[in-house]
Amino acid sequence: EVQLVESGGGLVQPGGSLRLSCAASGFTFRTYWMSWVRQAPGKGLEWVANIKQDGGEKYYVDSVKGRFTISRDNVKNSLYLQMNGLRVEDTAVYYCTRGRNCFDPWGQGTLVTVS
Amino acid sequence: EIVMTQSPATLSVSPGERATLSCRASQSISSNLAWYQDKPGQAPRLLIYDASTRATGVPARFSGSGSGTEFTLTISSLQSEDFAVYYCQQYNNWPYTFGQGTKLEIK
Numbered sequence: 001e002v003q004l005v006e007s008g009g010g011l012v013q014p015g016g017s018l019r020l021s022c023a024a025s026g027f028t029f030r031t032y033w034m035s036w037v038r039q040a041p042g043k044g045l046e047w048v049a050n051i052k053q054d055g056g057e058k059y060y061v062d063s064v065k066g067r068f069t070i071s072r073d074n075v076k077n078s079l080y081l082q083m084n085g086l087r088v089e090d091t092a093v094y095y096c097t098r099g100r101n102c103f104d105p106w107g108q109g110t111l112v113t114v115s
Numbered sequence: 116e117i118v119m120t121q122s123p124a125t126l127s128v129s130p131g132e133r134a135t136l137s138c139r140a141s142q143s144i145s146s147n148l149a150w151y152q153d154k155p156g157q158a159p160r161l162l163i164y165d166a167s168t169r170a171t172g173v174p175a176r177f178s179g180s181g182s183g184t185e186f187t188l189t190i191s192s193l194q195s196e197d198f199a200v201y202y203c204q205q206y207n208n209w210p211y212t213f214g215q216g217t218k219l220e221i222k
Binding site for chain 2: 046047059095101102103
């Protein structure tokens with residue numbers, strides 16, 4: 001069974017940092033693009049970033065460029081999102097998801113609260 | 116950035132009836148469109164990709180159509196588990212963008 005399990009969320013003050021992790025299992029992690037998508041409370045979905053299989057290509061939504069860094073460890077089957085300079089508007093559930101263009105499956109998400 | 120607009124915002128339909136959800140792109144996205152189902156407390160679920168291809172395990176009552184700028188998700192004969200929020204998403208241009216969602220509620 002394909003599983004994605006996020007961790008690392010929590011409460012942080014504006015300007016602070018957090019590192020999200022996503023543990024992947026049940027599939028050959030190193031052969032897939034991976035992505036982060038977020039959902040602010042009561043709001044819709046927003047694609048945040050994605051990363052190629054070998055980490056050689058990374059893309060970000062403009063609102064997080066220069067502040068967030070996506071990375072992966074294909075030995076540990078893990079995806080990461082380093083978030084610096086956090087803003088109130090970054091408050092959201094962050095989902096780890098498999099895929100480059102469309103996303104399947106999704107983890108349960110981890111809540112990041114900036115306040 | 117491509118803006119995705121979904122309509123209606125809320126759709127009230129009785130179980131067993133058909134639901135038709137719309138999604139419009141601000142410019143042509145060919146068939147590079149996906150639909151997701153989002154239920155409270157659950158991870159979003161991919162239903163349709165490439166505008167009309169059902170994802171693995173998705174029941175046949177879900178169907179997608181359209182190309183260019185106009186797209187439709189149809190759910191024939193609604194089941195109780197289908198009441199949720201549905202999002203469309205384009206992957207033709209960076210940044211990939213989602214619609215604001217359509218809430219499908221029980222009438």
